[in-house]
Amino acid sequence: MSLLLDVLSWGLLSLGGVFVFIGGLGAVRMPDLYTRMHAASLTDTIGSILIIVGVMLQAGASLATLKLIMILIFLLLTSPTATNALASAALISGNLPKVATQYGKDPSQ
Amino acid sequence: MYYVVVIATFATMGLALVRALLGPSVYDRVLAVNMFGTKTVLVLIVIAFLYGRPDFLDLAMAYALINFVGVLAVLVFFRTRAQREPTATKSKD
Amino acid sequence: MTVFFGVFLLTLLLIVAIAIVRADNLFVAVMLGGIFSLLMATIFFLLDAPDVALTEAAVGAGISTVLYLAALALTAEREKRHTVHQIKALVVVTTTALLVIFATFDNVQFGDPTAPVHVHVGPWYLENTQRYMDIPNVVTAILGSFRGYDTLGELFVVFTAGIGVLFLLGTRPKKDTEAAETLIPQQSETSEGLRNYLIPRLTGRLLVPIILLFGLYVQFHGEYSPGGGFQAGAIIAAGIILYALLEGETAALRVVPQWMLMALMAGGALLYGMVGVVGMLLGGQFLDYSVLADNPVTGQQLGILLIELGVGMTVSGVLLSIFHAFAARDKY
Structure with a gap:
């Protein structure tokens, strides 16, 4: 049973690490602000869920697990909200997505 | 196995830093700071368990809560600046 | 492995520091300052100093970004370029840098058990905290009781800084008020803040009570886990700023x-001082808490609790006053 939990937890942790790293790559490699934001925010969410659940399996039923649940809830609330706020601020200030401006310049395409 | 996560998160921190340094717009930099904040929370959690100090999760909780204040402050800053610029041009007319 | 992590983080820290100096857009410098603080907190945490890391978390990530941005809203975003090369300044900076590098050769090795800090008064604190105070967090014991005078001094420094900022920014420029009102149309209260941003507002409103509660936890749990008055004051201030x-x-x-x-x-600083004076009246020395209760250990615990409360009150009051002073300036 504990071996099963261990394997599951290690799997979640390493998967979370992979997602986090992919998000970092996306934030550097993507062509414009909105695609970068997309890469960073989505992997942030899934990466945090996977890593924190993975750690939770290691912690077992304890105060630490309770704290981890709270941290996860806070992260799930704040991180997407921050991205939303940032994206709307950028859009209002006239920072258009690259794809939209391409189409806007040349409607024939 | 914790090491894998720590190293992946550290590498992502490096990549976020690259984005913060390259820019080009101010929003990219805010995005990088936001990413950095979440990565810090994750790395603090994993390090707390790596060194067997689950008591220190309070710190990660503080970050998960406080980072949001900074991002909202940036939003308010953008808003006041946007409000001020039209009035500034009006007064010139 | 810790050394490897530390070296990596310090390298990032160095890159960020150089970038902050090089940035001529002040907004970029503020953002990079946020990253600097996050890195610093991770390094403190890695070095097993959670109390310091918590301070960095509360002050660095939340409050300083807010205050920098509030200051930035009052000034231009771009720094003026200096094209004059100052030879004297270069010489002074180079000499200081060389001296500092030279001084690091005398520094103790990382984790050296025979370093002066580990053989002088430190072990005594570690051994005797249980006997005199019976609380697990030695850092709180040292800050609150063994080194109570130092903390009192720090608190008055914070207090004085608050008074200084209020003297500079707290007064309203009377002459220009009417002119400013005609220039910038006075905002109605309904459009203040982020009232028109539904999603951030909803999430934020959910978080405000949680942040305040967490601040109180850090305040009153400081004897058992990382935290104490300084951190709690900053966290509570951050909640109200939110x-x-x-x-x-x-x-x-x-x-x-x-x-x-x-x-x-004023009340926080006064409370701290009063605890000391009451100790004197009860026959002890200034800031000796043992006489506050029948049992010296209970007295110590009570004293530490009270002075931490005083620290928390003053810190949150000062930070909020500074924030309001900056935010009110914004309207002129």
């Missing part, structure tokens, strides 16, 4: 009015 950002400054001043901020600022 409310001010969401609902506008007027609403925040209605919740915590100006007189209450003043009372917090």
Whole structure:
């Protein structure tokens, strides 16, 4: 049973690490602000869920697990909200997505 | 196995830093700071368990809560600046 | 492995520091400052110093970004370029840098058990905290009781800084008020803050009570886990600043009015001093808490609790006053 939990937890942790790293790559490699934001925010969410659940399996039923649940809830609330706020601020200030401006310049395409 | 996560998160921190340094717009930099904040929370959690100090999760909780204040402050800053610029041009007319 | 992590983080820290100096856009410098603080906190945490890391978390990530941005809203975003090369300044900086590098050769090895800090008074604190105070967090014991004078001094430094900022920014420029009102149309209260941003506002309103609760936990649990008055004061201030950002400054001043901020600022420092004086009246020495209760250990615990409360009150009052002073300036 504990071996099963261990394997599951290690799997979640390493998967979370992979997602986090992919998000970092996306934030550097993507062509414009909105695609970068997309890469960073989505992997942030899934990466945090996977890593924190993975750690939770290691912690077992304890105060630490309770704290981890709270941290996860806070992260799930704040991180997407921050991205939303940032994206709307950028859009209002006239920072258009690259794809939209391409189409806007040349409607024939 | 914790090491894998720590190293992946550290590498992502490096990549976020690259984005913060390259820019080009101010929003990219805010995005990088936001990413950095979440990565810090994750790395603090994993390090707390790596060194067997689950008591220190309070710190990660503080970050998960406080980072949001900074991002909202940036939003308010953008808003006041946007409000001020039209009035500034009006007064010139 | 810790050394490897530390070296990596310090390298990032160096890159960020150089980038902050090189940035001529001040907004970029503020953002990089946020990253600097996050890195610093991770390094503190890695070095097993959670109390310091918590301070860095509360002050660096939340409050300083807010205050820098509030200051930035009053000034231009771009730094003026200096094209004059100052040879004298270069010489001074180079000499200082060389001296500092030279001084690091005398530094102790990382984790050296025979370093002076580990053989002098430190072990005594570690051994005797249980006997005199019976609390697990030695850092709180040292800050609150063994080194109570130092903390009192620090608190008065914070207090003085608050008074200084209020003297500089707290007064309203009387002459220009009418002119400013005609120039910038006065915002109605309903459009203040982020009232028109539904999603951030909803999430933020959910978080405000949680942040305040967490601040109180850090305040009163400081004897058992990382934390204490300084951190709690900063976290509570951050919670109220979040409310001010969401609902506008007027609403925040209605919740915590100006007189209450003043009372917090002065009351905290007064409470700390009074604990010391009461100790003297009860026959002990200044800031000796053992006489506060029948049992010296209980007295110590009570004293530490009270002075941490004083620290928390003053720190949150000062930080909020500074924030309001900057935010009020914004309207002129």
